[in-house]
Amino acid sequence: MVMIFGKPLPLLFGQLLLGIINGSFYAMLSMGLAIIFGLLNIINFAHGAMFMVGAFVAWGLFTYLGIGFWAALVCAPIIVGVFGLLLERAFIRRIYKLDILYGLLLTFGMAQVLQGLATNYFGSSGVSYNAPNALSGVLKLGFMYLPVYRGFVVVAAIIICFVTWFAVEKTRLGALLRAATENPSLVQSFGVNVPRLIALTFGAGVALAALAGVLAAPLYSVNPDMGAQLIDTVFAVVVIGGMGSIGGAILTGFGLGIIEGFTDVFYPQGSAVVVFVVMAIVLLARPAGLFGKVA
Amino acid sequence: MDVTRRTILGSAAAATAASLPILKARAAGKFLTIGVCSDFSGTYSDVGGETSVACVRQALEDYGATAKGYNVKVIKGDHQNKPDVGAGLARQWFDSGVDLLIDVPNSAVGLAIAGVAAAKNKAYINSNAATSALTGPKCNANTIHWTYDTYMLSHSTGGAMVAAGGKSWYFITANYAFGQLLRDQTSAVIKAAGGTVVGGVAYPFPQTTDFSSFLVQAQSSGAQVLGLANAGKDTVNSIKQAHQFGITQSGMKIAGLLIYLNDVHGMGLDIAQGLVLTESFYWNMNDKTRAFTKRVLPKTPNNYPSMAQAGCYSGTLHFMKAVDAIGIDAANKSGIAIVEQMKKMPTDDDAFGHCSVREDGRFMCPSYLFRVKKPGESNIPWDYYDLLHTTPADQTFAPLATEGCPLVKA
Numbered sequence: 001m002v003m004i005f006g007k008p009l010p011l012l013f014g015q016l017l018l019g020i021i022n023g024s025f026y027a028m029l030s031m032g033l034a035i036i037f038g039l040l041n042i043i044n045f046a047h048g049a050m051f052m053v054g055a056f057v058a059w060g061l062f063t064y065l066g067i068g069f070w071a072a073l074v075c076a077p078i079i080v081g082v083f084g085l086l087l088e089r090a091f092i093r094r095i096y097k098l099d100i101l102y103g104l105l106l107t108f109g110m111a112q113v114l115q116g117l118a119t120n121y122f123g124s125s126g127v128s129y130n131a132p133n134a135l136s137g138v139l140k141l142g143f144m145y146l147p148v149y150r151g152f153v154v155v156a157a158i159i160i161c162f163v164t165w166f167a168v169e170k171t172r173l174g175a176l177l178r179a180a181t182e183n184p185s186l187v188q189s190f191g192v193n194v195p196r197l198i199a200l201t202f203g204a205g206v207a208l209a210a211l212a213g214v215l216a217a218p219l220y221s222v223n224p225d226m227g228a229q230l231i232d233t234v235f236a237v238v239v240i241g242g243m244g245s246i247g248g249a250i251l252t253g254f255g256l257g258i259i260e261g262f263t264d265v266f267y268p269q270g271s272a273v274v275v276f277v278v279m280a281i282v283l284l285a286r287p288a289g290l291f292g293k294v295a
Numbered sequence: 296m297d298v299t300r301r302t303i304l305g306s307a308a309a310a311t312a313a314s315l316p317i318l319k320a321r322a323a324g325k326f327l328t329i330g331v332c333s334d335f336s337g338t339y340s341d342v343g344g345e346t347s348v349a350c351v352r353q354a355l356e357d358y359g360a361t362a363k364g365y366n367v368k369v370i371k372g373d374h375q376n377k378p379d380v381g382a383g384l385a386r387q388w389f390d391s392g393v394d395l396l397i398d399v400p401n402s403a404v405g406l407a408i409a410g411v412a413a414a415k416n417k418a419y420i421n422s423n424a425a426t427s428a429l430t431g432p433k434c435n436a437n438t439i440h441w442t443y444d445t446y447m448l449s450h451s452t453g454g455a456m457v458a459a460g461g462k463s464w465y466f467i468t469a470n471y472a473f474g475q476l477l478r479d480q481t482s483a484v485i486k487a488a489g490g491t492v493v494g495g496v497a498y499p500f501p502q503t504t505d506f507s508s509f510l511v512q513a514q515s516s517g518a519q520v521l522g523l524a525n526a527g528k529d530t531v532n533s534i535k536q537a538h539q540f541g542i543t544q545s546g547m548k549i550a551g552l553l554i555y556l557n558d559v560h561g562m563g564l565d566i567a568q569g570l571v572l573t574e575s576f577y578w579n580m581n582d583k584t585r586a587f588t589k590r591v592l593p594k595t596p597n598n599y600p601s602m603a604q605a606g607c608y609s610g611t612l613h614f615m616k617a618v619d620a621i622g623i624d625a626a627n628k629s630g631i632a633i634v635e636q637m638k639k640m641p642t643d644d645d646a647f648g649h650c651s652v653r654e655d656g657r658f659m660c661p662s663y664l665f666r667v668k669k670p671g672e673s674n675i676p677w678d679y680y681d682l683l684h685t686t687p688a689d690q691t692f693a694p695l696a697t698e699g700c701p702l703v704k705a
Contacts, residue, residue, distance in 0.1 A: 008515070010515070011511070011512065011515050014511045014515075015508055015511070018505075018507045018508050018511065021507070022505055022507075116336065119336055119340065123340070123341045123557070123561075123596070123598060124334075124336075124337060124338055124339070124340040124341045124344075124527075124528070125341040125527070125528065125531065125557050125558060125560065125561035126528065126531070126561050127561065128535075128561060128562055128563035128565075128566065130563075130565065131539075138539075138540070138541040138544075144511055144514075145514070145540055145541050145545075147539040147540055147541070149539065150507075150539070219505075219535075219536070219539070220504055220505070220532055220535070220536075221528055221531045221532050221535060221561060221562075223528055223561075225337075225338070225528070226504065229501075229502065229504050230504065232502075261508055264496075264508035264509065264512075265508065265512065268496040268497060268498055268499075268508075268509065269470055269497055269498070269499060270499075271498065271499060271503070271508075272499035272502035272503065273499070
């Protein structure tokens with residue numbers, strides 16, 4: 001058997017694939033964060049909580065209404081997105097003009113409240129949510145067994161990332177959004193309703209988190225802490241990619257997933273810190289992040 | 296708010312008034328305070344938390360504390376899974392007159408509080424932490440370890456898996472005191488029975504949610520048994536993901552070394568079916584356990600009691616009997632006196648039946664090896680286990696001489 005650094009090659013192939021799978025969650029979550037930060041200048045600490053709420057909504061839709069996975073993939077992000085719009089209107093709108101730290105504190109508080117409520121209602125062990133039958137089962141790839149559902153997640157994540165990147169960077173709506181954040185009064189003078197545009201952006205960012213939550217529900221235990229456990233890493237991804245850079249967030253997300261996958265094989269104890277080691281090195285070498293525009 | 300002299304005086308008066316009832320009641324009658332120190336918001340809040348408080352209250356009710364002239368106040372506090380927070384809370388409680396501190400999931404916090412209880416000479420019943428060090432090198436005259444420990448889990452579940460032919464093992468371990476101890480004790484059991492440990496990974500706790508990498512490594516190791524030396528959500532996640540990667544379908548068996556009823560509930564029977572696990576209490580064992588569960592359930596957040604929570608019931612009931620035996624004045628004065636009395640008397644309650652407390656502070660009860668039912672076999676809510684084997688109390692826990700408890704030498 002071919003060995004690299006004392007590990008069999010098939011095992012390393014397996015880890016590469018698993019890294020890409022985990023990376024797709026990092027990419028989807030960090031993309032939403034990057035959009036909200038890039039366009040609204042809010043460091044949204046509630047993003048992990050929205051991811052968690054998305055997973056619980058999918059579970060609730062199935063448990064109480066019998067609505068299955070495919071429909072939840074559409075319904076849950078819309079429900080959570082509308083919830084995000086309400087939060088934006090009630091709270092976040094009031095702090096756009098304040099220092100960026102206020103947004104951080106406010107959203108951090110929101111995350112704590114949402115997690116606390118979920119723990120209160122569902123308990124800390126969480127609930128169980130199964131993948132649809134069409135996606136259950138295992139593919140034999142020669143070097144490893146790949147659960148069909150995980151393969152689906154990678155494909156879905158790549159499509160979602162591409163569509164979002166395209167919408168923000170290449171369409172007229174995206175151009176308006178970017179213009180509105182650069183100079184809101186000028187864009188408003190062209191007859192564009194800028195506050196509504198910004199609110200919708202927040203809603204869309206939150207909906208992306210919820211969509212990732214629905215995709216994660218069959219993989220992990222659906223529990224109140226599921227977002228909080230991911231969000232630290234996801235913030236590191238955004239910082240490494242360059243705050244506000246959507247393309248950067250996507251590429252960094254996948255890249256770090258792969259690095260983490262290999263760390264799991266060579267030094268498992270370090271898998272939780274490797275992302276932050278990379279972050280420290282990147283910040284020293286390029287303070288604006290790998291894809292950031294300004295220092 | 297403006298801080299005026301009036302508000303300062305007002306709050307000072309309020310603070311004094313708040314501490315007054317304790318003094319008054321102490322003068323008037325047989326006053327006791329029980330502090331439930333647990334995880335009310337985090338990973339272990341389902342295996343401790345509000346349901347533990349409910350079990351303590353149930354014990355007082357079943358004992359008939361009020362009718363016997365006792366005025367028992369139950370207070371609760373969240374240790375947030377931090378040893379410093381737990382020890383600080385314990386110190387504050389003991390200084391303000393708490394007579395018994397009970398529950399305490401998380402081995403690190405459990406050990407920290409044992410030290411405080413000894414320093415303040417108060418009674419401490421740990422019903423929820425796993426580490427056998429509480430009755431080993433770290434034992435003291437104020438501490439009783441109720442319900443279970445790592446020795447029981449490793450010998451019962453580990454021993455049963457080896458006996459059933461699972462000779463080669465691969466471990467996935469939560470990299471902290473509890474996980475390491477559980478892995479090492481189980482490895483010793485495996486080797487003693489002629490098995491081998493072919494490898495393992497220790498993952499960072501508590502930051503890990505994705506176990507797929509470790510599971511794939513376990514799969515490629517070719518071991519017959521995958522040993523999970525972790526707890527709570529980590530165990531649920533590892534088992535769920537092992538299922539996704541076809542680990543059990545490929546013939547590898549999973550040994551979850553610490554699985555509570557609540558974890559099985561969280562996983563669902565689809566995934567949990569066939570798991571073998573060990574507990575010292577299961578609500579659906581016999582008429583008495585069912586009766587106890589029926590009484591306590593309305594007081595819980597709809598959470599059937601786990602063994603650790605039932606241990607809070609059993610421990611509190613026994614504590615009350617001991618206090619009654621030595622008298623309230625002696626009890627208020629010395630935690631050691633209460634604990635010594637608890638060791639002298641046999642225990643008897645609906646949850647655990649007839650058991651005892653050994654001189655090193657070990658609660659001696661039988662343990663039960665269960666297999667999780669298939670979805671079709673479960674007829675009523677939370678009916679999850681089939682009993683495979685009962686280990687008598689004297690074989691469930693480590694022999695007294697081998698534990699290294701200083702109390703035993705003296």
